Amino acid sequence: MNRPLSQQEAAERYLVLFPSHVLILSLAPGHQTFVYQGLLPLTGLRVREHQGSQTGLDIFGSMIETRTIFCGTPDKCQLWVLGLQYRIQELKGQNSGPCSSPLSLLVPCDEPWKRQELRSLLLCSPIQQWEGKPIQHMGPVQALVPVQVASAGSREFQDRLLLLFAEDLVFLSLSPGGSGLIYQGKLPRSGIQALEKSAILGRLEFEMTGNIMEPILVACSEAEDYELCLFHLQKPNTHLPSMASQPPIIPKKVKRI
Template sequence: MGCCSVSARQAASAGARQDEVELLEIGGSRKWSISEAQSESSLHLRDHVITTETGGNLILDEDEDVQGRIRALNPQAAALWGRTRAELRNFLFAQPIAGWEGESIHSLGEIVWSSLVFMRTCHMEEMSERYLVLFSFQLLILSVDHMQKTFTYQGLIPLAGMSVREVPSDTGCVFEITGSMIESRIISCLSPDEFHIWVLSTRHHIKMANAHCSACPSNILKFLVPCDEPWKKRKLMKYLSYSTILKWEGKPIQHLGPIHYLAMVQVAYVSTGNFVERLLVLFAEDLVFLSIDSERAGIAYEGKLPLAGIQAKEKSALLGRLEFEITGSLMEPILVTCSTAEDYEKCLFHLQKPEENLDTVTVQPPPMVPKKSQKR
């Protein structure tokens, strides 16, 4: 890959579509019972007894079993607000959804299944009422206003890369969705029938989405890179929060906090001077370098540096060059060249710190950064 994979000096010498909104709103919530919480707290310690995507008591012929269960339910039964699921489907396609972002809902295709559930992230104590809508390749999350009988957009999660597993609970109707680039969510269904439909149909369409994505990678990056306009930067920030980043290391990117700024830059080690294109992403405590392939179809992780262990110095002595240098006690100096004055000024603004703060760096543990990639 060449330069910047970010590396420590010691390691160098020796040789990771549409917007997802976090579901933290409180409206329409209920308390999560102690027994359910205990069941979830032991979830990751009891993987050997939990149904997984590749084994367990729910793996049947998913498509046939789901269709059979759906047919067994009364199609004329009211699902929400006295409306059947067919009526709600027509309502979703005909009426505007508050807060909707991105392409039209019609672009998502046919609705596979939908129902009212209770949902929470693994860090929340309360369950919030949500209306989930499963499409062939995405899971749409909506909040519900029972007074106005309207929906509000809360997120759209791609199924590719997702996994589903049961969560032991008193009701037996709880499952968890996880993914390498999304925060896990606990979902409680209102009936055993709906639970089995959700688990089986979601697993089935995850397999379809994985196969589809491997054959037809998303080309949204082609429209966002280079990110030379404010709207492209905003869209790219959101895109990074739910897309798969190859070779990613450490905690999920969502846990690094909000992105303060990003820019396409040219990066080189001072010792070599061989510049390569990188996406520089600034968080509150970390600087992340990503690469984008030549077809603008995929993103790969190239390294991360803690801001507490580095400093940026202006190097634009040469006319017409927007360049600065990143240094640190445990890393090889890196040159960064920006394409616009705005990128240059904002990157320096976030990276530069008073000298007295840098004196404390020596007592901190060495920064955890990936090894330097092999030169081609």
């Protein structure tokens, strides 16, 4: 059990050390479950013993404010200092390996806190082979859903992350080794329809169609994700703009989806 100290007050927290990150948790009222409080990538962090009347350690870096952790006893404090310093040094020689990226912990994003953290990560991390305006200028992410996609003809599904913005859908994949994300294509929401297929196929699957694209099958593993996608994508035909008045942008990489 560790206690980070903010400028206003100290709060009880639990730290979990992963190979490349520190997960910060707190106990929910009633002490029945843990509550996600943040994630600190170890890359770029520094650790030192706290210079004060209480036994503790300081975690700091160029991208975060200094956090002071009080561990209770000198032995616990020394254990955390040595453990963190060891992992930080290990990562310095693994910048190209899978442990150097937070994605190794966040993907698969099968927990709400992982999706929350991944949304923030997408806005400050490079995405390989990205095209078009920066992702930071596309507006807030309305939904982030792990899916499998395939062309309607082949049905050879591939894992993707589907990001729903106000005007576009973006598909990303995880790079080999899990060290980064790769851009796999973009579709304008104004030019597509989502047709429900789950009742026919007996699985959580829908089809995306449009005038400028071949049909794409999208499969979800969770009913919540399936309903979320349909909620955002299904709309009456009368709401779709005509090709004459507002032609949609042809996605350059839709064939790679």
